[in-house]
Amino acid sequence: MHEIILWHVGNGTVHARTLVMTWLTMALLLIFVFLGVRNLTSGKPGKLQNVLEWVVDFVKGLISGNMDDYRKGASLLSYLVSLIMFIFFSNMLGLIPNFVAPLFTNVEFAKLNQIFHGAVLQSPTADINTTLALATLTIILVIAFGVKFKGASYFHHFIEPHPVFLPIHLIDILAKPMTLAFRLFGNIYAGEVLIAVILMLPGIYVFGGVLPMPIWLGFSIFIGAIQSFVFTVLTIAYIAQAVAEEH
DSSP, X not given: OOOOOEEEETTEEEEHHXXXXXXXXXXXXXXXXXXXXXXXXXXXXXXXXXXXXXXHHHHHXXXXXXXXXXXXXXXXXXXXXXXXXXXXXXXXXXXXXXXXXXXXXXXXXXXXXXXXXXXXXXXXXXXXXXHHHHHHHHHHHHHHHHHHHHXXXXXXXXXXXXXXXXXXHHHHHHHHHHHHHHHHHHHHHHHHHHHHHHHHSTTTTSTTTTSHHHHHHHHHHHHHHHHHHHHHHHHHHHHHHHHOOXX
């Protein structure tokens, strides 16, 4: 399960499957957005345009609901829309091979499906390197926006209310991306592992055993959506803390 395949590039290495799955996620997301905006209209929108408009309005609501002034976070809108959709698409990618599994009652198909899932498709967010990269972007934005709106005085809060609290504030700034990364990684990786375990259970497709898989898949989709929301809303909350006016 989730065997690591490495590509050697010069003196470094990259996780080949994660990289390819990230490219695939980006391609699927671009195709989805292209189909949604190709017949863009201010009149009666199509179904995909409705979905995209809902996502944009949803993220706008998150920004305005978490920041004291929406204008401070307005420039983040395009990034945050991309972020929530990228994480959601990434979370769903590892589930694709298993959507068709409940339609079959052949145990050999279940084994083949499990092998296919483990060898080929994997959610990019089931790799800690991906989630750490996304979390690092978040903390960079936190510091960048803090400096943008408060200047050098932003760093003064690290020694408030007394310089002795500096180590605590440094631990806090480092803990934020770590918790973001491990929360997302842990939920998605665990979901894929449990799906593989369900597929390997004896008699899972015999005498009504077909039921656990669609139930677990539905739950996994729910968890994937929730995790994309949580990662995005925490990104907004952390940035909001950095730019908030002190009272």
